[in-house]
Amino acid sequence: MNSAPKDFLDIASFSKEDLTSFLDNTMQMKEIFTRSVKKVPTLRGRTVLMLFYENSTRTSTSFEIAAKRLSADVTNFDVPRSSVQKGESVKDTIDTLEAMRCDYVVVRHPMPGFAKNLAGLTNMSVINAGDGQHAHPTQALLDAHTIREVHPELEKKKVLIIGDVLHSRVARSTSRILDKLGAEVAFLGPGSLVPKHSKFSRFTNYEEAIAWKPDVVYLLRVQMERQTAPFFPSTAEYHNLYGITRERLAYLSDHGIYLMHPGPFNRGVEICDEAVDYERSLINKQVENGVAARMSVLYALKPQTSSFIIE
Amino acid sequence: MPVAIDEEGIEEALRKIAEELKPIVSGQTTAFIGLKSRGDSVAERLVTLLAEDDSAELFLGALDVSLYRDDLSRFTNNPSLQGSEIDFPLDDAHVILVDDVLFSGRTVRAALDAITDYGRPKKIELAVLIDRGHRELPIAPNYVGITLETAKEDHVKVFLDTTDNKEGIEVTRAE
Numbered sequence: 001m002n003s004a005p006k007d008f009l010d011i012a013s014f015s016k017e018d019l020t021s022f023l024d025n026t027m028q029m030k031e032i033f034t035r036s037v038k039k040v041p042t043l044r045g046r047t048v049l050m051l052f053y054e055n056s057t058r059t060s061t062s063f064e065i066a067a068k069r070l071s072a073d074v075t076n077f078d079v080p081r082s083s084v085q086k087g088e089s090v091k092d093t094i095d096t097l098e099a100m101r102c103d104y105v106v107v108r109h110p111m112p113g114f115a116k117n118l119a120g121l122t123n124m125s126v127i128n129a130g131d132g133q134h135a136h137p138t139q140a141l142l143d144a145h146t147i148r149e150v151h152p153e154l155e156k157k158k159v160l161i162i163g164d165v166l167h168s169r170v171a172r173s174t175s176r177i178l179d180k181l182g183a184e185v186a187f188l189g190p191g192s193l194v195p196k197h198s199k200f201s202r203f204t205n206y207e208e209a210i211a212w213k214p215d216v217v218y219l220l221r222v223q224m225e226r227q228t229a230p231f232f233p234s235t236a237e238y239h240n241l242y243g244i245t246r247e248r249l250a251y252l253s254d255h256g257i258y259l260m261h262p263g264p265f266n267r268g269v270e271i272c273d274e275a276v277d278y279e280r281s282l283i284n285k286q287v288e289n290g291v292a293a294r295m296s297v298l299y300a301l302k303p304q305t306s307s308f309i310i311e
Numbered sequence: 312m313p314v315a316i317d318e319e320g321i322e323e324a325l326r327k328i329a330e331e332l333k334p335i336v337s338g339q340t341t342a343f344i345g346l347k348s349r350g351d352s353v354a355e356r357l358v359t360l361l362a363e364d365d366s367a368e369l370f371l372g373a374l375d376v377s378l379y380r381d382d383l384s385r386f387t388n389n390p391s392l393q394g395s396e397i398d399f400p401l402d403d404a405h406v407i408l409v410d411d412v413l414f415s416g417r418t419v420r421a422a423l424d425a426i427t428d429y430g431r432p433k434k435i436e437l438a439v440l441i442d443r444g445h446r447e448l449p450i451a452p453n454y455v456g457i458t459l460e461t462a463k464e465d466h467v468k469v470f471l472d473t474t475d476n477k478e479g480i481e482v483t484r485a486e
Contacts, residue, residue, distance in 0.1 A: 028375070036428070036429060042380075070378075299378075302387070
């Protein structure tokens, strides 16, 4: 990278070379997990703050483990009980946290662009852990790394993303990184949930999509909690139309196609029980790689807080 | 006047270190761990020179100390990680750390921290191709190929076939 980034906000801000460097470092971070002491002193004396305006146990735990493996101190800012609820502005909250000498903020917020706004208000490094439907760039990094582990050369590899693409920040970020790295992406889902105007191929029928010959099938989570105005009639119907059923699993297996899901998955909706134990399921790998990818991001960023003296 | 050491000078320095190490490794188990980058190449060549002795059991590993550096906050860009390969146990091992140039001693300090995360060796020693002086920490090498008089501001650059497609050492004097 030409000059170290302060923040990690979205995939669009980084070049192919930058992203490759994040991915190469992700691979090296994994070696630490094999040692007797699974921790390095890189961020000793630095503080990482977790600022989650939306619940996400998995992502926050993954970030927390990543920060701790690099020896940073981790503090959770308890948003529901904080003065944010008493009407404190974001700028005032962030100034308070910076005054406590934090160096990194990991933020998740339902509003697109929130992380970017925050980054403009602080010297701390801001890492976007999901901002509304906009971006989830560390998920993209771990997804790309997971595919690289089975297909080291991403160029021309085909990834089929299935589900509610329209409302998914995972789909947005992951498709973008794969595209930048030279892979081909296609979307499949109900017509109402797949963008009509994107640079990627678009399918609404499973059989047509699978005939595109993907190397990887990437399932998005059906966000049951966000189905206030249902975009499809029932979960059983979704499973029949777009889910990985036993028959479809047999096809994936016969054709050596890998299966991914950002988790947590809904059994019987996106995937059948058997698919969870599928030999080419990369779902657990994604979780493991999430920690390494987040370590790679924390390692590369340069906060402009006082504990970092740049000569 | 720039000082230069050629291919033969490097070969001679490696043979000197190997001669000193021969009685140490004979009949023993010894783990050579080269510090990336170039220390790993130096370690590999020492092991090749010492391998003639069948009674010596030699392990070869490589260590990238980037994550252990005490000066990362001074870097505008953190170094890309090159990875460590230590696939043998270090508990109770006799470890010889190997680097190309010994200068401030900070890389070696970082390496000592890293090694203890892999295990608890019974002994750690240090072999360097070049000792150029100007230590900032109480660290001394056990085996030295070449001792160079330098000014602190001089640049010492080692070129090895494996990383640079040429062999030699160049010292650029400070203006």
